Amino acid sequence: MDQLNTDLVFLRNKLRKVSINEKLGYLKQEKGFSTRSIHAGQDPKQWKSGAIIPPIFTSVIYEQTVPRNMSDFFYSRINNPTRSVLQECLASIEGSKYALTFASGIAAITAVITTLSSGDGIICSKHFYSGTLDSMLIAEKMGFDVQYIDFTDLKQVEAAMKPNTRLVWTESCMNPTLSVIDIKSVATIVHKKSKNTIVLVDNTFLTPYYLRPLELGADIALYSLTKYFGGHSDVIGGSISCNDDKIYEMLKKSQFQTGTMAQPFESYLIIRSVKTLSIRLEKHAENSYAVAKWLEAHPKIGKVNHPALKSHPGHEIAIKQSYGHSGIFSFYLKEDNFEKTKKFFASLKMIPICTSLGGVETTVAFPREMSHHMYNDEEVYKMGVTYNLIRISIGIEDVEDIINDLEQALDLI
Structure with missing residues (x-):
C-alpha cells in the first residue's frame, strides 16, 4: 500500500500542469478549492431523495408544527434551502465564517450602506466601478460623508481617516484602469486608526480563487456573482463574505428588511456555475x-x-x-x-x-x-x-x- 501511495504521488506530480499564474510568480494556489466548490453545502444525504444536485425550493412558506416553533426555514425572504446551499458553498471557498447572497451586486452594495447611519463617513475612490459610484452619490444625498481618494497612494488613506469614518471601500483591481490596491497595507492603516471602521474589498475581478481579501485583513469581501461566479452571462447576483459575527448580523438584518436576497432559481444557476x-x-x-x-x-x-x-x-x-x-x-x-x-x-x-x-x-x-x-x-x-x-x-x-x-x-x- 505504501508503494502504491508513493507511485500515485509520483504520477500526480508528473502529470500536474503548472498554471500560467504559477509560472508568472503569483502565490501558489491551495489544494481543495475545486473540491469545495463542487461539494460544500451539497451533501446528498440532507435531501430525502439523495439528489446529487441541490433542489430548487420555490416554496415561500414552510410548515410549523406549532405557532412560532420554527425550523431554520419558515419564510423564504428570511431563509431558503437553495440559497443556504449557495451561501455555505461561497463561505467555504472564501474561507469565511459567513456568506450572504443578494439579488445583484448593487443589492449587496445597498445592504452594506444601509447598515450605516446618516453622518457616518465613507472613504472610496472615483476610479471605481460606476455602479458603486452611483450608490455613493445616493449615500451623499442621504447624509453620508463620502470622501474620494486614490488608494494607490497609502498616505491618502491615512490622511482621509476621520473620527466619523465607518467604512473604507476599495477594489482589489480598480475598474476600468486595473490599478492594483495593496489590501493588507490599507487594512493595517485603517484598523490602526480605528477598530470600528469596516474595510470592504470589491473582489469581483479576481474572485476568491485568485484573491481572498479576508486573509489580507479586510472585514468584508463583496462580489457581483453576475460576473465570473455565474460565468455564462445568464444570471444576476451578488454576495458578501465576512468573519465577524456583528457585521454578519447587521448585513443579515439588512437583507431581510430590504428584501434584497437572491432568489432560488438564480441561486441554483450560480451553484451550478461555481462548480467549474x-x-x-x-x-x-x-x-x-x-x-x-x-x-x-x-x-x-x-x-x-x-x-x-x-x-x-x-x-x-x-x-x-x-x-x-x-x-x-x-x-x-x-x-x-x-x-x-x-x-x-x-x-x-x-x-x-x-x-x-x-x-x-x-x-x-x-x-x-x-x-x-x-x-x-x-x-x-x-x-x-x-x-x-x-x-x-x-x-x-x-x-x-x-x-x-x-x-x-x-x-x-
Missing part, C-alpha cells in the same frame, strides 16, 4: 495573458493594463497578494482619437461590445462612452478614462481566434 469556477478561471487567465502580451507588442497599442505584466506599476503587489489574475484587463490605443476608437469597435467581428464581464465569451467595453459617460473630460482624464481606453474581458475561446479578431480590427484604424 476554477477551471474556467485558469483558461481565462491563460488566454488573457497571451492576448495582453500580444497587444503590448502591437505598434498601434500605447499601453496595456494587465497586472501579470511586469510593465504594470502594481505587478509586484499583485503577485505578492494574489494567486493569479482573471480575464479582465484594459488597454490604450496609441492615439487618443475618438473616431479611430469607434472604428476599432465597429470593425470587430467575433467580439461583441457589452457592458458586463466575466462570461465565457470575450467582450469589450468603451468606458468613456459607457460606464463613465456622465463625467466631463477633465474628470475622466484624471481617472485615466480617455477616449482611447478599451476594457476587454477575455473569454475561454481559442486564443488564436480572439487575437485574430483584434488584429483585423486594429489593421483598419
